Amino acid sequence: MISIPAISEMPGFSSRRVRRRVVAAALTALALAAAGCSSKSAPSTSASSPAGHRGGVYTILAFSNFGTADPAQNYTLEEWQLLYDTHDGLVQFQRVGGAAGNKLVPDLATAVPAPTNGGKTYFFHIRRGIKFSNGQVMKPSDFVTTFERQFTVPGPTTFYNGIVGASACANSSKTLKCDLSTGVVADNKNYTLTIHLTAPDPEFIDKLALPFADVVPSGTTMKLTGNSVPPGTGPYMWKSYNPNTEAVLVRNPYFHVWNPLAQPAGYPNEIIEKYGQTVSDEVTAVENNQADEVYDGDTIPPDRLNELNSAKYASRVHINPLTADWYWAINTVKPPFNNVMARQAINFAANRAAYVTIAGGPSLAAPTCQILPPNFPGYKPFCPYTSGTNFTKWSGPDIAKAKQLVAQSGTKGMKVVVNSTTDSTGKALAAQMVSDLNKIGYKASSVLLNGGIQYPFVQNSNNNSKWNITYSAWYQDYPAASDFLNVLLGCGSIHPHSNASPNIAEFCNKSIQAQMSKAEVLGETNTTAANDLWAKVDQEVTNQAPWVDMYNPKQIDFLSSRVHGYMWNPQLYILIDQQWLS
Amino acid sequence: MAIALTESAEPPAQVPELLAPEISGRSPWALAWRRLSRNRIALASLVLFLLIVAVCLAAPLYANDIAHVNPFASNVTGTTIVNGHRVPLMRQGGGVLKLGETPIGPTWHFSHYFLGADQEGRDVMARVLYGGRSSLEIGIGSAVLCCLIATVVALIAGYFRGLTDAVLSRLMDVIWAFPVYLLAISISTVLLTNSAGLKIGPVHIVASSLWLPTIIIAFIYLPYVYRPIRGHVLSVSEKEFIQAGIAQGASDLRLIFSDILPNVVSQVIVLLPLMIATTILTESALSFLSIGVQAPNASWGTIINDGQDLLYTRPWVAIAPGIMIVLVVLALNVLGDGVRDALDPRAKLRVEA
Numbered sequence: 001m002i003s004i005p006a007i008s009e010m011p012g013f014s015s016r017r018v019r020r021r022v023v024a025a026a027l028t029a030l031a032l033a034a035a036g037c038s039s040k041s042a043p044s045t046s047a048s049s050p051a052g053h054r055g056g057v058y059t060i061l062a063f064s065n066f067g068t069a070d071p072a073q074n075y076t077l078e079e080w081q082l083l084y085d086t087h088d089g090l091v092q093f094q095r096v097g098g099a100a101g102n103k104l105v106p107d108l109a110t111a112v113p114a115p116t117n118g119g120k121t122y123f124f125h126i127r128r129g130i131k132f133s134n135g136q137v138m139k140p141s142d143f144v145t146t147f148e149r150q151f152t153v154p155g156p157t158t159f160y161n162g163i164v165g166a167s168a169c170a171n172s173s174k175t176l177k178c179d180l181s182t183g184v185v186a187d188n189k190n191y192t193l194t195i196h197l198t199a200p201d202p203e204f205i206d207k208l209a210l211p212f213a214d215v216v217p218s219g220t221t222m223k224l225t226g227n228s229v230p231p232g233t234g235p236y237m238w239k240s241y242n243p244n245t246e247a248v249l250v251r252n253p254y255f256h257v258w259n260p261l262a263q264p265a266g267y268p269n270e271i272i273e274k275y276g277q278t279v280s281d282e283v284t285a286v287e288n289n290q291a292d293e294v295y296d297g298d299t300i301p302p303d304r305l306n307e308l309n310s311a312k313y314a315s316r317v318h319i320n321p322l323t324a325d326w327y328w329a330i331n332t333v334k335p336p337f338n339n340v341m342a343r344q345a346i347n348f349a350a351n352r353a354a355y356v357t358i359a360g361g362p363s364l365a366a367p368t369c370q371i372l373p374p375n376f377p378g379y380k381p382f383c384p385y386t387s388g389t390n391f392t393k394w395s396g397p398d399i400a401k402a403k404q405l406v407a408q409s410g411t412k413g414m415k416v417v418v419n420s421t422t423d424s425t426g427k428a429l430a431a432q433m434v435s436d437l438n439k440i441g442y443k444a445s446s447v448l449l450n451g452g453i454q455y456p457f458v459q460n461s462n463n464n465s466k467w468n469i470t471y472s473a474w475y476q477d478y479p480a481a482s483d484f485l486n487v488l489l490g491c492g493s494i495h496p497h498s499n500a501s502p503n504i505a506e507f508c509n510k511s512i513q514a515q516m517s518k519a520e521v522l523g524e525t526n527t528t529a530a531n532d533l534w535a536k537v538d539q540e541v542t543n544q545a546p547w548v549d550m551y552n553p554k555q556i557d558f559l560s561s562r563v564h565g566y567m568w569n570p571q572l573y574i575l576i577d578q579q580w581l582s
Numbered sequence: 583m584a585i586a587l588t589e590s591a592e593p594p595a596q597v598p599e600l601l602a603p604e605i606s607g608r609s610p611w612a613l614a615w616r617r618l619s620r621n622r623i624a625l626a627s628l629v630l631f632l633l634i635v636a637v638c639l640a641a642p643l644y645a646n647d648i649a650h651v652n653p654f655a656s657n658v659t660g661t662t663i664v665n666g667h668r669v670p671l672m673r674q675g676g677g678v679l680k681l682g683e684t685p686i687g688p689t690w691h692f693s694h695y696f697l698g699a700d701q702e703g704r705d706v707m708a709r710v711l712y713g714g715r716s717s718l719e720i721g722i723g724s725a726v727l728c729c730l731i732a733t734v735v736a737l738i739a740g741y742f743r744g745l746t747d748a749v750l751s752r753l754m755d756v757i758w759a760f761p762v763y764l765l766a767i768s769i770s771t772v773l774l775t776n777s778a779g780l781k782i783g784p785v786h787i788v789a790s791s792l793w794l795p796t797i798i799i800a801f802i803y804l805p806y807v808y809r810p811i812r813g814h815v816l817s818v819s820e821k822e823f824i825q826a827g828i829a830q831g832a833s834d835l836r837l838i839f840s841d842i843l844p845n846v847v848s849q850v851i852v853l854l855p856l857m858i859a860t861t862i863l864t865e866s867a868l869s870f871l872s873i874g875v876q877a878p879n880a881s882w883g884t885i886i887n888d889g890q891d892l893l894y895t896r897p898w899v900a901i902a903p904g905i906m907i908v909l910v911v912l913a914l915n916v917l918g919d920g921v922r923d924a925l926d927p928r929a930k931l932r933v934e935a
Contacts, residue, residue, distance in 0.1 A: 302701060303894035305682030309675040317679055357658040358702075361674045361683045422872040424891060428702045431656035431878060438655075447789065448877055450771075556681070 053565070053580030058268035060576070061282040062295035065243035065275045070225040071211050072146075072153040077573065078295065080211050082249060082273065085266060085577045086133075087214035087232030090124055090143070090193070091205065092262040095575055097567030102479060104205065107262035108138070108215060108233065109193075112205065119200030119524055122208075124193045131254035133237035136217045140186035140193040145218045151178040152222040159207045164196040176222045202524045206478035209571075235266045235577065247273045266577025267565070280304055287313070289560045292581070293574070297556035305360060308558060318557040319363060320568045323373045324475040325484065326359070328433060328548040329458070329504035331468050336411030336442070343545035345405035346469070347385040348398045349440045351432065355550040358428040365551040367394040370542045371484050373552045375570075377527075378481035378519075378534025382542060402440045412441040419458055419467035421451040429471050429550070437469075456499035461506065469548070472504060479571070480523075481534035486516045489541055507546035512537060610848070610925075617924040624920020627913040634910055638714030645708040648692055653712050654878040657703035662686065663694045671695070671703040688898050697898050700888045710902045713880040718910070720792055720874075720881070721862035724799035729850050729857060731800065732807035737838050737846070739808075740815025751812070758805040766864060769798050770873035790876040795868060799861050807853055811846055818845045848925040855921060859914035866907055882907050 066078035071087060074080070084095075092107040094100055106112050109124040116123065130138040150160050151169035160166060164183035172178040185194040197204060207213065216230035229238040236249040249271040257265055273295070277285070283304045285291040294300065300308070308317050328350075336342045352367035359365035366374070369383035381392035388395045406412050416437050420430035430446040437444035447467065449457055457463050458470040477483050487493055491513045493503035515537050523530035542549075557574050559566060562582045567575045608616075618624055645653055660671045664686065672683040685699035688706075697706035739750040757765070773780050779789040780797075787793045818824065819842055827837050868874030869883025877884070882903035889900030 301891035302682045302684060303892050303896070306675050306684050306895055309677035309679050309681050311677060314678050317681070319679065319681075351659060354656065354658045357672050357683045360681065363675070363680045364682070424701065424888070427877050428656065428658075431654075431702050432658065434878070435656045445790070446877060448872075 056581035057270040059291040060273040060293045083211040086234040089213040093571040101569035126191045132231040133252040134231040148178040267580035292560040294558040336414040339409045341409035345402040349402035378531045380535040416444040418446040419470035459501040505546040614924040627916040631913040641711035651705040653708035716881040723796045725857035727800035736811035754805040852922040855918035859911045
């Protein structure tokens with residue numbers, strides 16, 4: 001896990017690729033009907049569950065804390081899963097399990113509005129009678145403070161830079177002053193809120209569902225709050241957060257249900273997250289029912305994973321596919337991989353079965369060749385880099401074809417530096433890539449960097465002479481194809497000499513970029529046509545081979561036997577407070 | 583004492599001249615070797631150490647000609663022979679969930695993954711042997727380098743004294759002021775996480791080079807060798823033969839390297855095996871923390887690190903290099919004690935008294 005200082009130094013999108021760092025956001029696209037979700041998580045809501053289940057203390061064990069607790073800065077799944085229970089925004093994903101969880105519903109707003117003024121204005125009616133956990137009445141003007149804090153607190157994203165007036169807040173983290181009164185207009189009398197954008201942003205409504213946009217009271221300090229969390233409006237409130245020991249959530253005495261689909265009442269009386277145990281110890285504690293959830297399911301050691309295969313744990317382990325990619329970004333501006341045939345060659349040679357094995361086997365990862373993950377808008381199965389003739393699914397490497405392409409590219413025998421991380425998975429992935437490259441005639445070696453510095457290192461173009469192919473991973477922010485294709489491989493995502501340049505491959509194809517821009521505009525009016533265009537873009541980018549896509553990972557949740565009502569939401573992940581304890 | 587009196591009581595004139603043996607003096611080194619060779623435990627330790635060194639040096643022979651494996655390349659989709667059947671190196675978990683992939687355990691067959699495979703499908707036995715080469719190279723290399731530099735600095739400081747001694751000793755105190763592992767981790771983190779490695783003028787050491795941990799470990803232990811050697815140099819330089827040399831106009835270099843050095847070198851030799859044991863432990867600790875030997879190279883520390891996630895199911899991945907470290911460090915410590923007794927028997931007498 002990356003430390004918080006590292007996050008604060010990485011503006012933009014930099015932290016999203018870190019495993020389990022990221023979560024979700026929005027989209028109405030119910031074309032996601034098949035969205036990845038566990039067969040064990042039946043769609044249901046708390047509204048249908050008996051109130052007699054209330055009570056108890058739900059305990060989560062995590063290896064490390066999530067750093068700063070300020071929701072304006074924190075960009076970790078670890079805190080977000082708690083913030084979902086303590087805070088609310090204007091809109092939220094439907095808090096149910098299964099594909100229905102992709103639907104955006106009104107939360108503190110009374111409806112999910114369609115944009116007006118050519119996609120540049122969003123008008124909300126705000127609910128009345130809602131109080132923060134400190135007893136303060138929630139008003140529309142609180143949202144102005146919330147969005148202004150996005151700029152005065154040094155945050156890791158640029159999600160809200162399109163708001164009118166935001167450009168003048170560029171240095172707000174130093175002055176602690178930001179005036180968004182023209183971009184975020186609150187009417188406390190009529191309980192309305194109007195947000196004006198400088199340009200249409202079809203994904204803006206999705207971004208409003210992220211915890212960054214969760215409302216905090218007017219009067220909240222414009223500085224980083226450190227280890228304290230400003231009051232929220234959810235069913236729980238933060239009693240304490242000590243990064244060395246634990247975070248404790250207790251019931252918010254002022255909470256009442258206003259929309260059970262967005263913010264239902266929770267079951268446990270308290271939710272506690274404890275820090276500092278090894279992942280192996282987390283597993284032992286949950287096996288023995290001394291705690292209720294292993295937070296670090298994706299880093300359970302191999303020998304403990306094997307233990308969970310026992311029949312007695314079968315009903316307590318939940319596996320769900322993630323809309324995420326683990327991939328190798330190829331340095332497209334430096335030989336040998338400035339040659340598309342060389343890039344295609346390593347795609348043909350990559351032994352994706354080996355990468356899946358390293359990830360924990362077919363139960364925990366699925367091989368892929370393309371950029372977009374399954375069950376995602378614009379996804380159509382496509383794998384040109386496989387042996388055999390079925391180009392919708394990877395079945396094995398084609399070494400002969402790879403060698404032929406290497407020979408044609410004239411790059412045989414060239415040195416290739418593989419960049420990865422020093423953790424066990426990073427080391428294993430690098431060793432396999434070195435092996436794959438050597439098989440087709442390159443002279444490969446690896447350079448491993450600490451996980452905290454590797455990602456900013458490879459993003460910065462100053463370092464692109466020091467590597468040819470680098471490991472990376474990306475987890476969706478919200479279910480929109482642009483969140484992968486444009487953010488990671490668009491020309492506008494190359495920021496020279498910056499540690500926050502998410503297009504690591506520095507891939508820029510003008511023709512493909514034009515299609516991406518067209519698809520984004522099309523998405524405002526015709527989602528189906530837009531997704532068809534995104535699918536075409538996905539295939540064209542894959543053919544250009546700026547990445548070697550390895551696999552789409554799956555999430556493991558391991559729970560104690562006293563936990564009931566597990567639900568997996570494709571956007572919010574495990575719905576903690578919707579589980580009850582026996 | 584009684585024997586000495588008896589021997590001295592015998593008049594030399596009574597010995598027939600033809601039968602009298604030629605009296606030849608034994609050098610201090612010969613005496614030391616004679617004492618060491620009578621210390622069976624120390625000798626056994628020496629043999630054990632040399633045996634481990636020889637086995638580790640034979641790593642390529644084992645990997646290429648016996649096991650036919652590449653211990654540095656990933657082989658997660660590979661296979662091997664167990665009981666006459668070809669089996670995959672990685673086995674998918676069982677049950678309904680089929681979580682995880684577990685490498686095969688020891689086959690106890692030298693040509694087929696004797697100690698099993700690690701999480702990357704690599705032969706653990708071959709890696710332990712190659713890892714031993716790295717650990718021993720770094721351990722011996724850094725100990726020798728450390729003793730060499732510390733001795734030279736100690737000779738200069740102890741001989742010239744005054745300002746020279748003050749400056750050099752304070753520099754060593756600065757290094758000494760840091761906890762050993764904290765200093766090692768700090769330097770390693772800076773140098774090994776920099777993909778460019780270490781550049782000093784025309785010298786460029788890449789991050790994956792074994793020279794980096796060797797130099798780092800040698801550096802952090804400098805004061806620990808410097809201190810006792812300097813004390814000895816101070817003592818020796820007060821002796822009459824040094825004063826006589828100065829009176830005769832001998833140069834400083836001659837006095838330092840021809841007169842003082844031979845009188846302190848035994849101290850260095852006593853320290854050397856103990857330092858090797860210490861530096862091997864330090865190297866293993868740093869490599870375990872991923873800031874020593876860098877992949878794809880192996881050392882005993884990195885292999886233990888690889889094995890910690892497999893402790894329940896494949897304990898030999900961590901146990902085998904652990905045993906090797908214990909044996910080498912034990913052998914070197916016992917040998918070090920033996921060398922000390924051999925070179926400086928009075929030290930033993932003092933201890934026993």
